[in-house]
Amino acid sequence: MAPSQPITLHIHPPFEYLYSLFALGTKEHYYTMIRECDLEPSRQIVTALDEMSAGLSVYLERELEYFFDLSGLGYILYKYILSHPELTEVTSLLNVLQRSDATALAFHIVSSVGKNKMPQAHTKQWDKLQHSAAEMLQLVNGVEFQDPVRRERVIESLRNPEETKQRFCWLLTQVYTRCYSPLESRILQWISDEQGKYQSMLDENPSAFVEQYMNLEASRQPDLHIHLSFFKYVSWHHYSLYDKEDSPDWFILGAYSDQLFRKNIFADKYSSFFKALSDPNRIEILKLLSKRPWFGQELAEQLQITPATVSYHMSFLQKIGAVTFQRADNRSYYSLNGAKLIKPLEEFSHYFQ
Incomplete structure (x- = not known):
């Protein structure tokens, strides 16, 4: 891009x-x-x-x-x-x-x-x-x-x-x-x-x-x-x-965000990945995004949580690259990045094989 x-x-x-x-x-x-x-x-x-x-x-x-x-x-x-x-x-x-x-x-x-x-x-x-x-x-x-x-x-x-x-x-x-x-x-x-x-x-x-x-x-x-x-x-x-x-x-970016992308050893990497998937709301967000793009307020209303809570959950999904963000129709939409969601699961499985 x-x-x-x-x-x-x-x-x-x-x-x-x-x-x-x-x-x-x-x-x-x-x-x-x-x-x-x-x-x-x-x-x-x-x-x-x-x-x-x-x-x-x-x-x-x-x-x-x-x-x-x-x-x-x-x-x-x-x-x-x-x-x-x-x-x-x-x-x-x-x-x-x-x-x-x-x-x-x-x-x-x-x-x-x-x-x-x-x-x-x-x-x-x-x-x-x-x-x-x-x-x-x-x-x-x-x-x-x-x-x-x-x-x-x-x-x-x-x-x-x-x-x-x-x-x-x-x-x-x-x-x-x-x-x-x-x-x-x-x-x-x-x-x-x-x-x-x-x-x-x-x-x-x-x-x-x-x-x-x-x-x-x-x-x-x-x-x-x-x-x-x-x-x-x-x-x-x-x-x-x-x-x-x-x-x-406007995007508000945390000044310590670079620490989210530090190099991790194997255990840390997959611990972060599975932690991101450990919350029911995040699973539901991924399910919704698998159907179509959603904008933040729409997700908040669908899940009956606040926009700030959507942002909180997105920080975990962002860290593992499972979502992308796109501006269209005068709104800002989240989309599923299926490749980045599936790849770590395949790598994790292959590691133990």
Whole structure:
């Protein structure tokens, strides 16, 4: 694959702040995720999260859990980041969010959790929906949720959009001021220290870089932006505003992702391979992909898990090369790479023969 679009490696402070909130809100799960990738959390990441945690009051901890644990809705902040690419400071982004309409925040939540039930973008029905919390609530009532806590939070946000917005803005401002801002320059410097090796790999062979680190087989977008992230740690996540065709794709790439591709001895190699296949959700993902390509939100709704959980499982399947990633029809699809899935099984069998 020869990328036809410019690829830019960034350090984007608002995205990094978003991922610090994910890490802080799911702290023990976050560490578990790193360990399941056969890595240990670095001293820097543990220190940073401990220092951030020390700045939390009891009430802030509860609000952080509400918006940024595994059932949380805080991921929706990415919509504001992508909608305002000119804002590269966290405080500027928070000012935009504070001035935004509460119903718009509710609509972003609904369009993310119920994407398959949404009317076609920019139609009269779509325009009507985005201005009516009552119609949003009616749409959400037809969405199946595996997580009842998540469903409860979505419905609460639609019944109380202004209160939800004020709580969300207050949380983001307080955590930034009290917990993140004192560490921000240090965190951005840590990312900068890792950036050189990734930039060298990208400059040397862009096609190999995006194929290895993002399993990106093809992209028709005019721009592709990569934020190298300290708090994402390993693997990648993709973001796009699907209702805006001129919006660039963003990939969040963990700064320690190169460790996923270190040379393994036989036992380590196959241990990683079978670990990737050890989860029922990953098996179901592979079964679905064997029929046709799926996009991330569609997989989340089919499996009744969150988009972040889909990304989590994909990090394992990415590591063994079992999935590829392709941009088409203004959506980003995962596809099965059957050859890379079958080959290790054949090699493992032949080894014992």
